[in-house]
Amino acid sequence: MGRPALLHEPLRPLHQKFFIHAWAQFRWGVFHEYGEPGENPFYFSVKYGRPEAIRCVFYMRGLVSMKNGSICLPPGSIDQKTGLYFDYCAWRPYPYNQRIQASMMDYQFIKEITKFCEDDERNQQTLHNYECPSRHNRLCEHKSTWDVISHTGDFAGGKNPPRNMVESELVPQFRVIKATSRKKRIPSSAPAKNYQKELFTRLDTHVVEADTGSSYVELFVHVMQGFMPVVGMKVMATINDPLAQQTTMVLYDNGAGIDMTKGDGIYSRAYTNLYLPGRYQVTARVENASDTFVLDSVVDDFDIPWKSKTIKRSIHTPTVRQLTGYFFDITRAEDLSSAKDVIPPSRISDLHVVEISKANKTAILSWTAPGDNLDDDKVDHYELFSGVNIDDVRKLLSVTNKHSHPMHRSIRTNIVPSRVTFGFQENYFWKAPPDQVDFHGKLHYAIVIRGVDSVGNAGKLSNIVTFSLS
Template sequence: MIVTSRAASLDVPPVTVKAHMNKDTNNFPNPMVIYAEVSQGFLPVLGATVMATVEPKIGPAENLELLDNGSGADITKNDGIYSRYFTSFNGNGRYNLKVQVQGKKETVRFGRRQSRALYIPGYIENGEIIMNAPRPEVSDDKIQAKLGSFNRVASGGSFVVENVPSGGSTDVFPPCKIIDLEAQFEEDKVHLSWTAPGNDLDVGQAERYIIKMSESLLDLRNTFDNASSVNVSGLIPHPAGTKESFQFKPENSTIGNGTIIYFAVRAVDNSSLISEVSNIAQAALFVPPQESSPNNPPNDDSNVVVNVSTIVLIVTGSVIAVLIVVSTILCILQKRNRRGGPRVRM
């Protein structure tokens, strides 16, 4: 039986899949990365289920779901390139890669690549809080369109692995670096969120987290272990690729308008292997000043500040005026004394 597939319409480009490894030959214990680019024309396809099957020369095949979530091996979220680390090396030899993509009618969409510039809500200048313009909102309906159900299968070729220990590989892969840590204030508490790493890079489940905080970005980056620790006794890691969420109240820190605190995370696996320090996230508390109005008059504290400032200006101006008058009188007296003094005749 011969099965032929074609596009539903000549005017609509087909959904295509390109699969490959990051290199053709690998030396253990270096990890490898599986890539699958799913696109329709020049636009990325989002939300598809992408499964990779790696078949060794001897032994069972390994199945991995590739992700487009911007964590682990995947560098950019929602760019249509699905990725995952591959670390299950059961011996030396050649491995074959095959990728299967499944799209669902209600969930798979494609969209234009969007700007990923960091939005900063405000900044401090000369002790005054200045708010930036609000982040522009873009409707998903304007940049995305639903696709019908589809299935695609692509071959990623083969690759060769060398120097794998004969007795089986030991745990040499720590959890992957967390690269999407975010932090924000919610009243007097801090809310952190990130994508969970795995036990081995982005596969499996980590054992625990280490979270540090500091008011100095450089101190946190250069001396992570010496920074203040956050109590994470109740935080249990989820499987790799899951969104983590953690909220707590900072200890030994005074939270007020203009407060900025930096955070970083490391993950630890069941072999006590520790990941690299995550990206450093910033939590900034900015409270915009209230505009005075008949229904919302300024409070008494602001009136006190204004009155004190007015008094200081009046006193300063009076002192300056007196000094000017005294200086003028002294100048006049000196000129008169010079004119009335004795003259020397030659």
């Protein structure tokens, strides 16, 4: 639900639920659990063997229909190249009379939704849908929102347990602070005259953030015009180390590496050359390119968030901004000066299926390439794990993380060569192993991938993709 939507009078009762939705994003780091604009709102469920709509709780009820209200029914409404519904089909959940209670990160405008999704399999009303490719699943390793929230500092270790609150406890308390008396001010260009006053100037330094165990520093530049993100900018960061040696690097807004979301105006990069103790100074330079524009999203249909329209306003006037005065300190460089490579490739979070061929039993997979050290250079190769008849995709993550997949007969491993450097698209033509068929003769697959560098450091497993070749 976008910012303009909050101004509509009929939606006023939904404001409190939208506030919780937004608060969870900014406070606890969870993400939307519905389809995102520009992405396919459907996926193939390996558990149920059919195309489904992206949603947090599987048992949320709704209709797959066209804009004119006609129902989309398989197989006539299924695109054979993807195995999913055609683009003209949309899933519309029922706004009332639902049998579920979650999730606040999904369609929070639904009357019955009052909770976050969780892992309790005894409660189908709040059980998290682990296999759908929502942004939350892609970025949070397919964990439920409550699993992520409950491990934050606000709730970990039994903090802030649920309790019943009376009305008086829900009324916010405000305190107004103001100066108690006038203060005299002396301008720096004051004329020569006897003043019975003392003039002091001082620079206060505040520690914004401290990390005692990281082998790299994350750099972020947020480019906005008002409240709207500016995309397509050329953003450069120059780092001066304690010996005044300069390193200049490009920051990206491509949703890869340490950059969480593509096209949100936040440009990111990891700096890994932390070999000296002392102060590192950072300067950022921002300038517009030929394809620079401002994004402004407008939601026209609250039932289908992924159908929101995106308005682009080009910036034609030459624009240059420079940020100075930023720095960070390294105090334990002796732990970082080893020549041993300990930094793995970044996690792939946008693995997706471009096209399938049931006749040839193949699939074209695509993802944004990670780097050797997070988002620098290129990986040595990829490990691709494919599972068939996986009724719970978490098993695929669990088995491959424990390196026990050779013992698991339903999981196969492919070594995929690396072709491009960080930030470019990798494509791989995958063919189903002839012996990897489940007990019912179906070909329903779940696949994950990870990058591996030249010394064997492996990145985290990617998001899961699912499809059928039967």
